[in-house]
Amino acid sequence: MNPPSTPLSPIPQPPHSLRAAIDPQSIPSPIDTIEGDREQWEDQTYGTLPGGHVPLSTTDYVAIDQGNSSPKFLRISTWNIPSTSRLASDCRIPIAAVVQPFADQDPREEEIPVVDTGDIGPARCASCRGYINPWCKWVDGGMKWTCNMCTHETAVAPEYFCNLDANLTRLDHLQRPELNKGTVDFVVPEEYWAPHSPLRMEPLFQSVMPLPTSGRRQPQPMNYIFAFDVSLEAVQSGFTHSACSSLLDLLYSQSESGTEGHQGDSCLPAESKICIVTFDRTLHFYDLSVRLNLHLAPPIATLMAYLDDVFVPLRDGLFVDPQGSQPAITALLSTLGKPTTRMIDTEAALGTAIVACLASLAGTGGQVVVFTGVLPTIGLGALKTQVDESTLFGTDKENTLFAPRDNTWKDIAQQCAEEGIGVSMFLGMNRPIDVASVGIISSLTGGELYFHPRFDPPRDGIVLQSQLRRLLKRTTGYSCIMRVRCSSGLRVANHYGNFYESPTGDLLFGTLDADKAISVHLEHTKTLDDSMFAFVQSAVLYTTSHGQRRVRVCNLGLQVASLAGNVFRYADMDTVVCHMVREGISKLPTQRIAKIHEQLTDTCTAILLGYRKHCAASAAPSQLIIPEAFRALPVYTLAIMKTKPLKGRNVTADVRNYQAHKIMSMSVRCTMQHLYPQLLALHDLSDHVALPDPTTGQLRWPSTMRTSYIFMESYGLYLTDNEEMTVLWIGSDISPQLLKDLFDVDDILQLDPHITQFPHLPTRLSTQIRNILAHRHEQRGWTPKFMIARRNMDAAELEFSDMLVEDQNNAAMSYLDCAYTSTSFSQWFGY
Known part of the structure; x- marks a missing residue:
């Protein structure tokens, strides 16, 4: 798109006395x-x-x-x-x-090649226990190999022996991926199976059936527990309903109206089993077996009201094949989350619910996915409402905002990790939920946190389903x-x-x-x-x-x-x-x-x-x-x-702790793109960008630009993405033709700022931008929250401005001013 004929000045910025x-x-x-x-x-x-x-x-x-x-x-x-x-x-x-x-x-x-050496297991150094790899050397005619890390010589098992050639390389070198590939998967024998956890002096739960405390457990397909908060606030916000609808759709590719989609397109491995638990002031377990599913009625809940004495009240029908028990699961998930006149419980025993999930998976391991929407003020790990945290920043008590207020949460997390149970949590609350306490369970078990404050189903429902799909479909051990x-x-x-x-x-x-x-x-x-x-x-x-x-x-x-x-x-x-x-x-x-x-x-x-x-x-x-x-x-x-965990100005402790959890586990790529978000000038896309090449079919992606208002124009259209949210910034002097091509409106005031995705229009610009977003979705595996920020009109512009890390924001100087005024930066740049 060509800019208007009349030149427009860059967006005005706060005065910087040293910028010149x-x-x-x-x-x-x-x-x-x-x-x-x-x-x-x-x-x-x-x-x-x-x-x-x-x-x-x-x-x-x-x-x-x-x-x-x-x-x-x-x-x-x-x-x-x-x-x-x-x-x-x-x-x-x-x-x-x-x-x-x-x-x-x-x-x-x-x-990645998979190597199965049978009962002998992968070859390992007898000294440092390192695994055999392409950098090891063979000696003594192939009878021994020298560890590249500790130089110890280890004898070769008879079943693994092979003669060497004139270059002292095994004759089967090319047929052994572990000898020529840097990354391999070894299938391991029984001695590598996960051990049973020892009996604790103060266990968090009682087991109906005695659990073995010695020996090793046989590997089995991963089982899943989905735990839903059905307290009054979580249900009224629509959070629980959105969570149930998303899971139902992912399990059976089924729409909310009940119309079946692609059969067999479940996000779970075919051999896995699932369990559904709900909680408010009490815990509810469900027998999902086919034998009890009559006339498609929802399964009857078995209640556990003793929150400090946790046990699993049933075993048969607790874990079921999601395909074999589809009628029962569909009936239950379709009912959960719908408000009823009998709903009066405003509290939710999150800690007790997670311990119950721990008790259900003890001895086998697996994954727990929790959807919760209120501060856990009852049951194990009960928390009180936090004092005014804004008074603590900048004081000696500031660090207390980043540690659990009750050690019960840390104890639960450790026991889950030892049992091989990962806990991921979707947080859809309207009030502070103390992420420092509840989030440590996900942090110590290798799980994930998903943060949806003030959950709004039309805005956040699409994101939640996308996150849940990625959680269930990505490679997971x-x-x-x-x-x-x-x-x-x-x-x-x-x-x-x-x-x-x-x-x-x-x-x-x-x-x-x-x-x-x-x-x-x-x-x-x-x-x-x-x-x-x-x-x-x-x-x-x-x-x-x-x-x-x-x-x-x-x-x-x-x-x-x-x-x-x-x-x-x-x-x-x-x-x-x-x-x-x-x-x-x-x-x-x-x-x-x-x-x-x-x-x-x-x-x-x-x-x-x-x-x-x-x-x-x-x-x-x-x-x-x-x-x-x-x-x-x-x-x-x-x-x-300037990241939210470390920025100087006041940010709620929940946001800081959530962002800290995310960054501590991010890949290098996500970290770099989170710190310096990609910024694209969409109004300046050439005709061949983000469109298939007529000869090769390949797509060429647009170049990014520096993250600063200095390099932006008031007639521009800019898209930025920090791995957490995508914001489209629309300049106040934008061309009506751009709006028409992208949103089918002529005036910026006619644009709905609450839309969650671009409309499908037959214009070149619409196709290009949707291709760009689809490419980012493919790279990331899920769709982040989408926001529109019209200049000087929408609150989302604050989020957009915070992503421009080269500008003066987040209680810190701009990159330009910092380079001139800071003693350290002056040394770097030679000023």
Whole structure:
């Protein structure tokens, strides 16, 4: 679309007295790097052998596994590890790795190979217990192999033996994926099955049937429990009804009117069973077996009113095949959530309900999905309404807002993690719900939190169903145990993410899915040989949703550098930024936000000054010297400080804790796009963008722009996305033709700001924008909340403005002013 013939000035901004001193275009920005990297890898594949530069996490690329795991599974802060702790200290780049073992792959990539070695299990080092991988060496004619991490020689099992060729390579090398692929799945024998949890001194529940406390449990398909809050407030808001309708549709592809859609299109594995529980002041269990389903009447509830003495009142019919019990499940979900005159309970015993789910899945493991809408003021973990939290920010008691107010919630979470149970929660409340307390259950079990304050069914119902679909359909393992190992000379110092760390140092996840990542901080224990490689190996022991016990192993061989220039040359800013934001958020329960800001600034300053001191010492003091890999580090550091968990101005504790939970488990890609949201100028799309190429059929996506009002026009149409919500900003001087092509209205005042999706119109612009949104949906796997922000008219403009991280917002300076006024930034830029 061409702009109007009369030139229009950029959107006016608050006065910045120092802005004239610096040209905004001269300050380093991530956009040039992101777009350049995307163009580089658009038409070529990435081979994972060490020695080259790795694509950015924000780039869509096809990786070929050549013995190293794809960066989608394992990224590290520098692909040339410093040889000594002294060199690492001089460079000041944190040695960190981010592991996302079940990350989604590009459809063009080869699937992860599955290796079954039978009863002998995967070959492992007798010393460090590392798994065999492409970097191991064979000795003694193939009778032994040398571990690449600890150099110990381990004998080969007779069933696994194979002769070597002249190059000391096994003759079956190409037929053994574990010897030539960086990422593999090993099918494991009985000794790897999940152990039964030991009997606790003070168990949270009573079991009707005695549970075994020794031995191991046989893997089985993952079972699901769906727990619905049926208290008065949750039902009246429409939250419970939307949740039930979404689940019903996903189970049977069935509309709310009862019309059947695509049969067999369930989101659950065919062998899985489900259970439905409801709760208010009491708990309600349902026998969903076919034998009791007469005349399509809803199943009769079995009540448990003793909230402090939890047990499961029935076993038969509690877990059922959703296809075999479709009539009973349909009748129940169609009834739940509908207001009745008998509804008087305003309280909901969330803690007791989760413990009841724990009791139901004890001994087997599985996944619990909870829908709740009120603060749990009754039952286990009962909470009182929080005092005015705004008085605590900036004080010594600020950190109390980021920790559970009742340790019962932490105890429940730990027991769930030990039992291999992941708990995900949809929060649809109208009042504060204390996410710091209830959310720790999802954080420690590897579950997910979904936040829908002031739930509005027309606005949020589509998002809830999309989130639930992603939750059920993505790759998910349960009863997971994870350990990250590294080669001799390095050690794992800290872990960051959503998990429960056992006393033995293993990371326990009730469930671990495709969207979850953890980060580890590595330290030197001795000098590394720069003529050798350094290694990192991640191993996740898990049960698939179809009931097979496996180990997902990710391997990485890294070059060792003795020069600071090589460390910086192959540094990975995406991983560094991901590590910085996680480390900062992890300190919220112990440190004040202002102190965390100082530490983030110091970290960024130290990295850039380390480069100037050790790689560009001869440059003039006034010369702009920034390492190529970290050109955008200052703006990302500023963006970290502007995130909702760490921003300076008052944000409710629930929002801070929810956002902290999300960021701590985000992939590197999602983290980068959350910190610096993508901003697209939709009014300036060329004719060939986001439309199929007539010859190849491929779609070319538009370039992004810098996130600042300085670069926007008042006649423009802009779309931004921070992985949480999508906002369309409409300028007050927008062309009527643009509105007509996109919304079929002529005047901006005629536009309904509450629409939740673009109308399907036969115009080129409408097709382009819907293609762009469909592409983002495919990348993410779900649809975020959509909002329209007309300039100076809609409240959504506040959310849009907060996403423009280069501007003055979120109680922090703009990137431009910060670069000039801050002592640290002045040092970075040479002013």
